[in-house]
Amino acid sequence: MNNVHQIPTRLLHILLVLALTVFGGFPIYWMATTALSLNSELYNSGQVPWPQLANLPSMIAELAQLPLMRWLMNTSIVAVGTTVLSLVLGALAGYSLSRFKFHGKGILGFLMFMTQVVPEALILVPLYAMFITLGLLNSLFGLVLANVGFSLPVAAFIIKGAIDAVPYEIEESAVIDNCPRISVLTMIILPIIAPSMAAAAVISFFAGWNEYLFAATFLMDRDLWPASVGLASFVGQYETPLSAVMAAALIFSLPAVVFFLLIQRKIVAGITAGAVKG
Amino acid sequence: MPQITMKGVSKNFGDVTVIPQFDASIDDGEFLVLLGPSGCGKSTLLRMIAGLTGITSGTLGFDGEDVNEWTPSRRGVAFVFQSYALYPHMTVRENIAFPLLMDAFRKWHHIPLVSSVMRWKLMRRPDIVERTNQIAEQLELTPLMNRRPASLSGGQRQRVALARSLVRDPSLYLLDEPLSNLDAKLRTQMRSEISTLHQRVRKTFVYVTHDQVEAMTMATKIIVMNRGEIQQIGTPDEIYEHPANTFVARFVGAPPMNLLPVRQQGQQLTLEAGATFTHPGQLPADKELILGLRPERLRLQPAEQPGIPVEVSVVEKLGAEVILGCRVLHPGGGQSGDLLRQDLVFVRISGNPHVAIGTRASLGYDAAGVNWYSPQTGKALHPAAAPLLSCSA
Amino acid sequence: MTEQTLLERPLAVPAYSARTSTARRRLNGLLPYAFVIPPALYLLVFMFWPLGKQIYLSLTRTRLANPNRSTFIGLRNYERLLDNPDFYTTLKITLIYSVMAVIVGVAVGLVAALALNRPFPGRTLVRGILLFGWAVPNVAAALVWLWIFNERSGILNTIVTGLGLERVSWLTSTEMALPSILLVTVWQVSPFVMLVMLAALQSVPEEVKEAAVVDGADKLNVFKSVTLPHILPTLQLVSLLVMVWSIRRFDIIYLLTGGGPVGSTSTLIVKLRQVAFENHDLGLSSAYGVVGLMLALSVAAIHALFNHRRQKMSSR
Numbered sequence: 001m002n003n004v005h006q007i008p009t010r011l012l013h014i015l016l017v018l019a020l021t022v023f024g025g026f027p028i029y030w031m032a033t034t035a036l037s038l039n040s041e042l043y044n045s046g047q048v049p050w051p052q053l054a055n056l057p058s059m060i061a062e063l064a065q066l067p068l069m070r071w072l073m074n075t076s077i078v079a080v081g082t083t084v085l086s087l088v089l090g091a092l093a094g095y096s097l098s099r100f101k102f103h104g105k106g107i108l109g110f111l112m113f114m115t116q117v118v119p120e121a122l123i124l125v126p127l128y129a130m131f132i133t134l135g136l137l138n139s140l141f142g143l144v145l146a147n148v149g150f151s152l153p154v155a156a157f158i159i160k161g162a163i164d165a166v167p168y169e170i171e172e173s174a175v176i177d178n179c180p181r182i183s184v185l186t187m188i189i190l191p192i193i194a195p196s197m198a199a200a201a202v203i204s205f206f207a208g209w210n211e212y213l214f215a216a217t218f219l220m221d222r223d224l225w226p227a228s229v230g231l232a233s234f235v236g237q238y239e240t241p242l243s244a245v246m247a248a249a250l251i252f253s254l255p256a257v258v259f260f261l262l263i264q265r266k267i268v269a270g271i272t273a274g275a276v277k278g
Numbered sequence: 279m280p281q282i283t284m285k286g287v288s289k290n291f292g293d294v295t296v297i298p299q300f301d302a303s304i305d306d307g308e309f310l311v312l313l314g315p316s317g318c319g320k321s322t323l324l325r326m327i328a329g330l331t332g333i334t335s336g337t338l339g340f341d342g343e344d345v346n347e348w349t350p351s352r353r354g355v356a357f358v359f360q361s362y363a364l365y366p367h368m369t370v371r372e373n374i375a376f377p378l379l380m381d382a383f384r385k386w387h388h389i390p391l392v393s394s395v396m397r398w399k400l401m402r403r404p405d406i407v408e409r410t411n412q413i414a415e416q417l418e419l420t421p422l423m424n425r426r427p428a429s430l431s432g433g434q435r436q437r438v439a440l441a442r443s444l445v446r447d448p449s450l451y452l453l454d455e456p457l458s459n460l461d462a463k464l465r466t467q468m469r470s471e472i473s474t475l476h477q478r479v480r481k482t483f484v485y486v487t488h489d490q491v492e493a494m495t496m497a498t499k500i501i502v503m504n505r506g507e508i509q510q511i512g513t514p515d516e517i518y519e520h521p522a523n524t525f526v527a528r529f530v531g532a533p534p535m536n537l538l539p540v541r542q543q544g545q546q547l548t549l550e551a552g553a554t555f556t557h558p559g560q561l562p563a564d565k566e567l568i569l570g571l572r573p574e575r576l577r578l579q580p581a582e583q584p585g586i587p588v589e590v591s592v593v594e595k596l597g598a599e600v601i602l603g604c605r606v607l608h609p610g611g612g613q614s615g616d617l618l619r620q621d622l623v624f625v626r627i628s629g630n631p632h633v634a635i636g637t638r639a640s641l642g643y644d645a646a647g648v649n650w651y652s653p654q655t656g657k658a659l660h661p662a663a664a665p666l667l668s669c670s671a
Numbered sequence: 672m673t674e675q676t677l678l679e680r681p682l683a684v685p686a687y688s689a690r691t692s693t694a695r696r697r698l699n700g701l702l703p704y705a706f707v708i709p710p711a712l713y714l715l716v717f718m719f720w721p722l723g724k725q726i727y728l729s730l731t732r733t734r735l736a737n738p739n740r741s742t743f744i745g746l747r748n749y750e751r752l753l754d755n756p757d758f759y760t761t762l763k764i765t766l767i768y769s770v771m772a773v774i775v776g777v778a779v780g781l782v783a784a785l786a787l788n789r790p791f792p793g794r795t796l797v798r799g800i801l802l803f804g805w806a807v808p809n810v811a812a813a814l815v816w817l818w819i820f821n822e823r824s825g826i827l828n829t830i831v832t833g834l835g836l837e838r839v840s841w842l843t844s845t846e847m848a849l850p851s852i853l854l855v856t857v858w859q860v861s862p863f864v865m866l867v868m869l870a871a872l873q874s875v876p877e878e879v880k881e882a883a884v885v886d887g888a889d890k891l892n893v894f895k896s897v898t899l900p901h902i903l904p905t906l907q908l909v910s911l912l913v914m915v916w917s918i919r920r921f922d923i924i925y926l927l928t929g930g931g932p933v934g935s936t937s938t939l940i941v942k943l944r945q946v947a948f949e950n951h952d953l954g955l956s957s958a959y960g961v962v963g964l965m966l967a968l969s970v971a972a973i974h975a976l977f978n979h980r981r982q983k984m985s986s987r
Contacts, residue, residue, distance in 0.1 A: 016786045017797055020779075024801040027858065030826065031815045042824060049826070093710035100703035108711055115718055117967045119919035119940045122960040125728070125947055126721035129738050149718040152710060172330050173363035177446075178351035178380040181702060186390045187397065191367040210808035212922050228810040235817065235926050242818065249811035260806035261799050268866045 028253075035059055035247035042242050055243070062244035067230065068251065074140060075209055075226035075252075081144035082208030083201050086151045090200060093152070094159030095185050099171075112153035120150065120213050131218060138220050146214045151207035155200035161269070162196035163189055199266035202259045209256060227252045280340035280449060281306055282327065282482070287336035289322055289506075296322050297506040300336070304499075309476050309483045311493040314503035315529065320486045321454055323503075327484060328357050328452050351380075353450070356443030360455040362435045364427040370438050371423040375401060375410045377446045382406065409445060417441045433464045440475070451476075453485045457492060469495055490530045494518065502526045518572075520649060524656040527570050527649065533601060533624040536576070538569045538586075539653055551606045553587050559645020560661035567659065568651040573626035575647035578602065578639050585640035588623060593633055600627045604641065729957035738953060748958040757934065757942075761959070765938040765966065768849065768856075769917035773910050776857045780864020781906070787865065788872045805862035813926035816855050817842070820927075842928050845935040852927055852936050856917065864909050871905035872898065904981065911974040918967040939963035 034042065036051040036059060096102065097109060127146055128137070136142030166189060174184045190197060212228040219225060225233075231249055234240045260267065282304040289297040297319045304310050312320040325331040326338065329350035337344050345353060364373050379400045387396040400406055414420050417437045427435055436456060443451060453472075457465045473496050476483050487493055493500050494514045502509040502517060502525075509529075510522035521527035527535040540547040542561055547569065548554045561567070579585055592603030603622035625641060627633075650659040729748055733741035752758040787798055804812070819825050820841035828838045841851045875898050883893045921940050924930065930937035930945055937945065939959050947956035 013786060013789070013791070016782065017791065020783050020786060021797050021800050023779075023858065024783075024803055024862065027812065027815045027819065028800075028803045028807065030819060031811070034815070034818060046829070047824065047826065089710040089713055092706045096703055096706045096710075100706065102703040102707060104707075104711075108707065111711075111714055111719065113971075115714065117915055117919065117964070117971055118718070118722060119921060119943075119960065119963060119967075121919075121921050121940045121943050122725055122964060123718065123721035124944070125735075125738065125953055125956070126724035127717070129724075130721060145717055149714060152713065156710065167361060167363065169359045169361050169363035170365060172350075173357065173359060174365075174376075174380075175330070176328060176350045176355065176357045177377040177442075178383075179376075180388050181706075182390070183380075183383075183388045183393050185706075187393055188365055192365075194367070206808075210810070212810050212926075228808060231814060232810045232926060235813065236929075245814060246818070249814045253807045253811040256808055257803060257806040261802055264802060264866055265870070268863070268870065 028250075028257075031246050031250050031253075035243050035250055037243050039241060039243055059243050059247050062241050063247050065241065066244055066248055068227070068248050070223065071225055071227035071230040071248075072252070074224055075228065077140050078143050078147065078211070078215070078226055079205045079208035081141065082147045082151055082211075083204040085144060085148045086155045086204035086207075087197065087201055089148070089152050090155030090159050090204075091185065091190060091197075093156035095163055095189065097156065097160045098163040112156060115150055115153045123149075124213065124217055127214075128217060137218055138224065140219075140224060143211075143215055143218055143226075144208065146218065147208050147211050148204075151204040154207075155204050158196050158200045158203070158266070158269070159193065162193035166192055196266065199263050202263050203267055206256050206259065280482070281342075282450070282484075283337075283339040283342070285337045285339070287323075287326065287338060288334050289319070289326065289331070290334045295506065300506070300508065302501060302508065302511060304482060304484060306482055307480055309473075309485065309496055309498045311497035311500045312484065312486045312503060313490060313493040313500050313530070314488065314509075316488055317505075318503045319506035320488075320503050324452050324454055324484060324486045327353075327450075328355050329353050330357075354446075354448050355450045355452055356446065356448040358439050358443050358451070358453040358456045360458055362427075362439040362456075362459075364435060364438055364442070366427050369424050369426055370414070370419055370430070371410060372401070373427070373438055374413055374419075374441045374445055375406055377442060378406045378409060381446065413441045413445045416444070432460050433468065436460065436468060437471075440472075444475075444479070449481055451479075451481055451483045453483065455487055456485075457487075458489070465492075472496060490532070494530070502529065504529075520658065521570070522658050524568065524570075524651050527651070531572060533573055533626075535649070536569075536571045536573065536623045537651065538571070538606075538623070540567050540569050541565060542567060549586070549606055552608050553606060555586055556584060557645065557648075558643075559648070562650050562659040562661055564652060564659060566653050568653050568656075570649035570651055571643055571647065573601065573624040574628075575643050576623070576625045577642040578625055578627060578633070579642045581638045581640050583640045583642060585642040586623070588639055588641055590633055590635055590637045590639065592622060593635055595630065597630065598628065600629075600631060600633065601625070602627065602633060604639070607638070725957050726961055728953050729961045731954050733953040735947060735951035735953055741954070744954070748954045751955060752958050752962070758959075760934060761937055761939055761942045762962070764849065764934075764936065765918060765963070768853065768936075768938055769914050771853050772856045772860060772917040773913045775853065776860035776913050777864050777906065777910050779857055780861035780909070781868050783861060783865040784868035784872055787869060801865060802862045804858040805860075805866075807859075809859075809922035810926065812855065812859065813923055816858075817927060820851055843932055845932055848928050848932060848936045852924055855923055855927065856920070859923065860913050860916070864913065867905060867909045868902060871902040875901045904978075907974065907977065911970060914970050915967045918963055918970070939966070 033049065033051045034047065036053060036055045037047055038055055038058065039062075041047055093108070093112070097105065131137040131142050131146075134142075136145065170188060170192070171184050174188050175181075179187070210228060211226075212232060215226050215229045216232065219229065227248070231245065231252060234245050284300050284302050287297065287300040288295070300323065312323060314320045322331060326333050329345075329348060329352075333346050338346055340353070350357075365376065368376065379397055382400050382403070383393075383396060387393055411420070414423060417440060419434070419437055419441055422430065422434060422438075427438065430438065436459075439456070456472075457468050460468060469492060472483075472485075476496070485492075485496065494517075497514050499511065500514055500517050501511050504525050510517055510526045512520075512522075517526060517530055521530060521535065524537055527537060539550050542548075542557075542565060545556050545561070546554055547557050547567075577585075578590075581587065587607040588604035589607055590602050591605045592601075594601040594603075602625040604625060605621070606623060623641065650661070651657065652659050728741065730743060730745060731741035732744050732747075783801055787794060787801070819827055822828060822838060822840055822843065825841070827841060831837070831839055839847060841847050879897050880893055883897050888896065918938070919940060920938070921944070924936055924938060924941050925944070928936045930941040934942075940963050943956050943960040943963065945956075946952050946959060950956075
């Protein structure tokens with residue numbers, strides 16, 4: 001009787017997993033399929049619903065028409081800058097929140113939580129005005145400064161959580177060994193929590209990598225465009241070189257997908273921890 | 279090398295007083311053990327000497343100089359933590375060399391990134407290399423130099439922690455329950471290694487433990503603490519033979535000292551159970567007394583001889599000795615009411631004689647091995663003529 | 672006695688927090704600020720000063736052409752909002768969008784987590800594929816979904832016409848635009864829900880489940896009486912996150928529809944940009960944004976309240 005009962009449940013389970021996989025994976029599959037199609041097929045004769053590897057050379061040729069390398073270079077600069085600044089400031093904030101008692105600790109925690117609620121668009125105009133004054137408009141560095149406000153708190157929460165798990169005694173031991181607090185942080189604590197630092201780095205990196213709104217607003221110069229702005233510039237245009245755009249989008253997505261899949265658990269822990277603290 | 283003095287040292291955490299007032303001094307070269315149950319404030323005291331915990335009031339002096347506000351590093355102490363607190367990301371070599379590197383660092387070397395470069399450079403400086411190797415050799419760590427703490431056994435980690443504290447040649451060693459994470463056999467071995475180390479370096483050791491065996495075997499001086507207060511200061515012998523109060527009497531020694539409440543009438547002592555026996559020596563003046571007898575001070579005699587009438591109810595054979603748990607008998611011959619083990623009178627007999635459970639006997643003792651306590655205060659009392667052998671600070 | 676035991680190793684009260692009165696201690700007392708001030712200052716300058724400025728802007732009449740010349744007009748922009756039927760439409764769309772994103776996104780994520788919580792061959796692969804929507808950058812996601820939704824040559828309409836039905840204007844009709852955007856949102860959000868819920872499900876104590884089975888509970892009962900209570904706090908937390916993210920979401924809506932057609936997908940934040948850059952009215956635009964922020968904050972506050980109550984109850 002048990003078996004009779006189980007077969008429909010198992011079938012249901014398989015169908016469910018299948019449906020979810022199609023829903024979750026189809027857009028990426030379609031991205032690849034479109035990239036490996038000819039534009040004539042896409043707009044006229046109808047798309048072939050599987051990837052045609054034979055079209056790879058023509059796709060590469062079309063891709064060469066796009067300034068993808070420059071876009072990705074700009075994106076990388078922004079992402080690296082965002083990562084470095086987020087980690088440095090996040091380490092200071094995370095260490096303070098974990099180890100120190102100070103006036104305004106609660107306020108700092110609340111402000112950091114707030115950043116996760118504030119929409120980017122809400123501070124866009126004042127930031128724009130401020131960047132005009134500071135001469136940071138149309139500069140990748142300015143873009144980094146804008147991005148870090150959102151990625152720093154997440155990095156700080158991840159780092160704080162990791163430092164909470166390091167025993168005080170290791171730090172006290174270093175203090176007795178004549179090690180000042182800054183070196184306790186840089187030479188003892190940060191190497192110990194290296195895996196969490198890596199997770200914070202990945203999150204900050206892809207916050208900078210994926211960012212669109214600030215980049216689209218603050219960068220006028222086409223040469224400074226990161227890939228997000230470059231790719232988005234095709235939205236709403238007629239006669240888009242669609243297969244090349246899809247190929248570029250795929251290349252642009254690939255690093256994010258790989259790294260997010262690698263450290264998915266850490267990211268989830270970091271984001272939820274930040275939300276719980278607030 | 280400092281003489282350490284503590285004058286009226288106290289510690290509060292918020293509203294909770296951990297140490298109300300502490301006065302003691304530690305001489306140069308001493309192996310002082312702070313002994314007490316967990317929660318008695320002994321670790322807090324050690325951390326205050328190290329400078330890891332602030333002093334609420336009172337004065338901590340090194341050679342008479344007030345060091346209350348000195349940073350831990352300025353005090354020139356070594357601290358061995360219960361958890362060893364090794365740096366998990368460094369090799370054994372780097373762990374041992376770390377205090378030397380920190381001493382060699384100038385202020386600006388601590389700038390991030392510069393510190394990494396300097397560490398790399400200093401790890402190759404000949405004198406540091408030599409000193410590190412020398413200490414490692416002393417503690418037989420040479421083959422482990424490139425391993426990380428995670429791959430070491432408990433005893434090896436313990437030795438790395440000791441090596442790291444030795445390397446700077448400090449004048450004061452502070453050890454916080456360093457053996458409590460080791461298994462029994464290793465603990466015995468490390469106990470003698472630490473004792474040997476103390477004799478070789480001839481520096482002051484302050485050692486915190488709740489294990490009275492560690493205290494008895496290693497200390498030159500013991501401070502017994504309870505609830506933040508000193509119960510007794512003395513040599514291991516003094517503490518063992520003449521506990522200053524009932525707390526020390528019960529805390530030191532396994533099994534603990536037998537404490538029997540008695541009433542005196544001349545030379546006659548009456549136990550709570552009603553049994554009466556004659557004390558073979560002098561007595562303090564008080565009517566109500568507690569008679570304190572170490573288990574090895576008691577003799578098992580045939581029942582008809584004078585002494586405390588008992589029935590053997592527990593026999594623990596330990597090989598070299600036998601511990602008997604005896605129940606005091608009523609004058610009528612029945613057992614005293616309670617069946618709790620703590621009411622047992624313990625007797626330690628060396629050798630391996632056969633004693634059957636249920637044997638009725640009389641416990642004899644010599645007057646010289648007796649300690650007297652007041653039932654009201656718990657403090658030691660002395661027969662009129664006897665000299666004061668121990669006193670609390 | 673127990674209190675003393677806890678305090679004997681005062682790890683939670685390190686040396687630098689001790690209260691003493693000398694200059695050295697005071698210097699030590701300043702050390703935390705050397706660590707805190709750089710990140711705090713950064714957030715103040717690049718996050719909270721602009722935020723404050725924006726909130727102030729909502730109390731002024733300011734044009735985009737001259738953002739530094741503004742006249743203080745008090746709450747007049749908010750009065751204008753309340754008089755404007757557009758505002759109510761926007762608010763309604765924001766609420767529908769974010770509530771639906773929570774309901775559908777969390778439901779799909781939870782179902783996916785339950786489906787992945789029992790072993791089957793290829794589970795790791797499926798799990799990876801299900802995470803795509805979360806990992807793909809917004810711009811790339813927008814591009815491929817735009818193509819999928821394409822009215823003339825998109826795969827969805829190819830299927831629809833293949834079934835003999837009329838073409839659907841997925842993103843360009845007022846009825847379909849919001850559901851289409853919700854579909855993309857669910858694709859992006861449900862993987863995160865799945866990850867979090869999967870972690871929660873794996874922490875359900877196996878013994879309790881077995882005990883319930885021994886007591887004669889069937890699978891549904893075990894889920895209702897053991898699993899669900901255990902994962903409920905996590906479910907609530909993740910719902911909060913999805914809600915807040917939906918209120919502040921900009922990129923994907925802006926890139927897919929730009930808020931159109933005729934404002935049918937215009938949430939408060941999309942409207943904020945439109946009013947600022949198309950109507951050049953910074954004051955009114957800020958008012959839209961502030962309402963959005965308040966909405967997100969009140970959701971967070973409700974969550975905090977629930978959390979507080981639950982903690983109080985469980986500590987009783």
